[in-house]
Amino acid sequence: MGRKPPRELSLQRFAALVMAVVLITSGIAGTAVAGSETGIDQADPADEVFVTDDGDAVLLYEDEDEDDDLDGSAEFGLDASESVVYALISDDIEEDIDAAFSFALGEDGMESDGSFVADRPDAINDFSMNADGEQNEETNELDADLELVLDTQEFPEADFVQSATSSGEMVSSADEFAMEGDLSVSHIMPAEGSETGLDLTITETDGSYAVDVSQQDTLQPFEVDQWETEADAKAALEAEYGAIAQELGGDATVTIHDHEFDADTAGGGYIDVEYTIELENVKDGLEQLIADELTNDPELDISQSDAEEVAADILAAELDAFEFSYAIGENTVDAEWDIAFSNFETTAMAVLDLVDAVDEMDEGFDDEFDDYAEMYEAQVEADLTQTSTWDLRYEASGANEATLTFDYASNAENWEEYTDELAERDIDSPAFAIDATATTDDDEVSVEMALEFTQEEFLETAINAMVQDLQNDPMMDDEAVALATAFEEAELELAKFDLDMDDGTITMEAGATFDDISAFESHLSDAYHGLTVEHVYADTDDEAAYVYATGMVDADATEDDVREHAIVDDATTVHMPGEWDEEHPRLDMGQVTEFLGTDATDSETESEDDGLPGFGAVAALVAMLSALGLARWHN
Numbered sequence: 232m233g234r235k236p237p238r239e240l241s242l243q244r245f246a247a248l249v250m251a252v253v254l255i256t257s258g259i260a261g262t263a264v265a266g267s268e269t270g271i272d273q274a275d276p277a278d279e280v281f282v283t284d285d286g287d288a289v290l291l292y293e294d295e296d297e298d299d300d301l302d303g304s305a306e307f308g309l310d311a312s313e314s315v316v317y318a319l320i321s322d323d324i325e326e327d328i329d330a331a332f333s334f335a336l337g338e339d340g341m342e343s344d345g346s347f348v349a350d351r352p353d354a355i356n357d358f359s360m361n362a363d364g365e366q367n368e369e370t371n372e373l374d375a376d377l378e379l380v381l382d383t384q385e386f387p388e389a390d391f392v393q394s395a396t397s398s399g400e401m402v403s404s405a406d407e408f409a410m411e412g413d414l415s416v417s418h419i420m421p422a423e424g425s426e427t428g429l430d431l432t433i434t435e436t437d438g439s440y441a442v443d444v445s446q447q448d449t450l451q452p453f454e455v456d457q458w459e460t461e462a463d464a465k466a467a468l469e470a471e472y473g474a475i476a477q478e479l480g481g482d483a484t485v486t487i488h489d490h491e492f493d494a495d496t497a498g499g500g501y502i503d504v505e506y507t508i509e510l511e512n513v514k515d516g517l518e519q520l521i522a523d524e525l526t527n528d529p530e531l532d533i534s535q536s537d538a539e540e541v542a543a544d545i546l547a548a549e550l551d552a553f554e555f556s557y558a559i560g561e562n563t564v565d566a567e568w569d570i571a572f573s574n575f576e577t578t579a580m581a582v583l584d585l586v587d588a589v590d591e592m593d594e595g596f597d598d599e600f601d602d603y604a605e606m607y608e609a610q611v612e613a614d615l616t617q618t619s620t621w622d623l624r625y626e627a628s629g630a631n632e633a634t635l636t637f638d639y640a641s642n643a644e645n646w647e648e649y650t651d652e653l654a655e656r657d658i659d660s661p662a663f664a665i666d667a668t669a670t671t672d673d674d675e676v677s678v679e680m681a682l683e684f685t686q687e688e689f690l691e692t693a694i695n696a697m698v699q700d701l702q703n704d705p706m707m708d709d710e711a712v713a714l715a716t717a718f719e720e721a722e723l724e725l726a727k728f729d730l731d732m733d734d735g736t737i738t739m740e741a742g743a744t745f746d747d748i749s750a751f752e753s754h755l756s757d758a759y760h761g762l763t764v765e766h767v768y769a770d771t772d773d774e775a776a777y778v779y780a781t782g783m784v785d786a787d788a789t790e791d792d793v794r795e796h797a798i799v800d801d802a803t804t805v806h807m808p809g810e811w812d813e814e815h816p817r818l819d820m821g822q823v824t825e826f827l828g829t830d831a832t833d834s835e836t837e838s839e840d841d842g843l844p845g846f847g848a849v850a851a852l853v854a855m856l857s858a859l860g861l862a863r864w865h866n
Contacts, residue, residue, distance in 0.1 A: 274759050276800040277778070281815070282793060284808045286786045289815050290778040290798060294771070308768045308818030311749070314721075317742040317823045323735055330732040337725050340662075340685035345730075347678040351671055354386035355379065356632060358676060360669035367662045368650045371617075371643040379635045389633040393417045395625040402618045405579070405610035409551075409571040412621075416564040424449050425501050428558035435550040438514035439481075445505045452498035461490040464504055472508050479516030484509040518542040525585070533585075544581030549574045579607055602658060609652035616644040661686035694719050722746035727827055742827050760797035768818050777815050 277290035303322025309315070332345035351358075357380040364373035383390045399412020430445040450458060457467040468485045476483035488505040495501065521542035526535050533541070551571040558565045583604045609615075619641035627633040643649070650660040667680040686692075701707050701715045726743040756763065762780040769776035784792050790805050799805065823829075 273757070274778075274798065276798055276803050278802075279804045279806065280783075280793060280799055281806045281811050281813065282784065282788070282808055284786060286784045286788060287779070287781045288783040288793075290780065291815075292769075292776040292778070294774045294776070304770075304772050306768070306770045306772075306818075308823070309766065310818050310820065310823075311765055313820060313823070313829070314745040314748040315742060315820075315823055315827065315829075317818060317826070318740070319822075320739045322737055324732065324737050325735070326732075327735075328732050330730070332728075332730040334728045335725065336690065336723075336727070338690045339687055340683070340689050342681075342683040344681040345679070347676075349676055351674050351676045352385075354382050355671065355676070356382050358669060358671045360667065360678075362665055362667040364663065364665045366664070368660055369647050371641075371646045373639070373641045373665075375637075375639045377635070377637045381633045381635070382631060383627065383633050384631050390627055391418055391420055392625060392633075393419060393627050396623065398620075398622040400618065400620045402616065404614070404616040405607060406576045407571070407573045408575065411569040412567070414564070414566040418562055418564075420562070422561040426558065426560045428556070430556040431554070433550065433553040439509065439511040440513065440550075442508040442510070443506075444508070447503045448501070450500045450502055455494070455498070455500050458502045458504070459492050459494075459500070461487050464490055464502075464506070468506060468508060472510065476510055476513055479513040479520065481513035481516055482511045484511070514546060518546055521545060531585075541581050541585055544577050544584075547574055547577035547581070548572050576611060583607065605656045605658060606653065609649055609656060609658070613645045613648035613652045615646065615649040618642055618644070659687040661689075690723060694723065717750040720750035721748045725827060725829070729826075740826055742823060744827055744829055762796075762798060766817060768816055770816060773816070777817075779815075779817075 275292075278293045279291040281289040281291070283289075303320065305318070305320040307318045309317070327350060329348040330346065332343070332347075334343040335341065357378070360375075360377045362373070362375040364375075365371075381389045395414075395416045397412065397414045399410065401410040402408070426447060427449060428445075428447045430443075432443040434441045434443075456463060458464050465485050465487050469483065472483040472485065486507045486509075488507065489503070490505075491503040493501045518539065519542070522535065522538040525531055525533055525538040525541060549572065551573050552569050553571075554567075554569045556567050586604075619639070622638045623636070625633065625635045653660050662683075662685045664683045665681070667678070667682075669676065669678040671677075698712075698715045698719045702712055722745060724744050724746055726741075728741045729739070731738045759778070759780070763782055764778055764780050766779035767777070783796065783798075790807055793799055793805050793807070794803075
């Protein structure tokens, strides 16, 4: 029997099929489906078909493609009686890296840990990092710090910045928000024109606003007419802000305190100006504008009087401070800011009440907003206050070194009281923990990390959100949405991924188990020309893939009956019952269940023949072939 041309459904494409589901379970579903083409790829005719006495069949696909990129060994499989997909890949690598990484995604959370040791890059003289965070019913805090010493001979770009600092604090509660900080940079990059800057302060008093501005800027020729004289500047500002005030039923007054203009030889110039803009009685007009918009919104069922009340509450938040300034000099950049608002509670409640006025709201969205409302009420009752601070410093020492340090801290006051309030409202509080360290040791960099996240119905919530996003995406075709919906209905229970790199070898093991993978059966049937496919196994060492199908033909069928099926063509070799006695390989369920931590059925762990347990998982894989082609997976 001569060699036949290789079929398109090669081992690497089977690898892509399996990895599609594994990647989807790891949170890449949106990306994978978003990149898919419309429709489902149909499988090519098999190289060989082995028919059993009861009309079932094993389809053999031989991989004769010498251009396949995978040089190592790999096996891929899917089984329905256990509702699992699985892949094991091993290959050689040139990099001198020792690493171990594991990731598990379950119904109520995820956990991951790993370690990494590699050669220290020449551009790094020293490196250390620590991150320690925890969130549970009693506490919510995170502390992180980093120090990096660069060799500027190996990384000369680091010398362009001589020094840099930034520090600040952000405080938020149910009723207040405040943030202040600063930034300062000194560099040796070429200067671009004269110094520019802005000093802006906004204050609010009884529905009126005062905007104080000090500004230095370079003007283009077309801007000169607006700023050349003090009268020009005042007219330009009055035209701009007068129109805004008029629309809101208020008044705008412009006062120029100082004005200097210097023309340049190119027709432009440089302006240094100080002025104040007073916007009086504009808040009432803004309230009316919002009320009119609410009343005219076809999705809202709200009267004019109620709309006016809601608009007033929305604008009840008070501006306590708004100060921002920056200055860009010849070799410096400096900035400062101080922003604060209060009386958020009235505004937040108005927005939540507005949601109730929506005539037709998606049921899931409505439930989600109910949770938001109760979570906000819990914040109010507990007086929850969250604070975060940062401090960043960078300095080039001049001794061929530059040092970067960064410190970050966050904590929550009255967090335990907040989680108690959530519990009274029957809302679950997620738990989170992270512990990460990195150090240099002589010529190596070592990194260790552990991450854990738990929340009731975490996986179901995440998948539901993914499906809703796809359903609401106008770029998604019906088939992509149907696949995503089937994925949701299959109810993923566990996804796991392990990676190990050691002594020039990389090994990856991945798998997933579902509650009911039969949700994909209709897609699988379409992909395999109406066949009921129940098991798939591929091994690159054997250069073959096996597809197990039930009821391909009747028990008394002839070879002509078999050849009438679209999965068979003239080049396919057909082996009828009694003409073959090969034992075709299957997925080792003992190996799979040991990796996933599940229990296999006796039929899977003990059977050595071609018995065909029920299966539908391959549906997702075949259907996702266009979503995750081999090139994308391998890259």
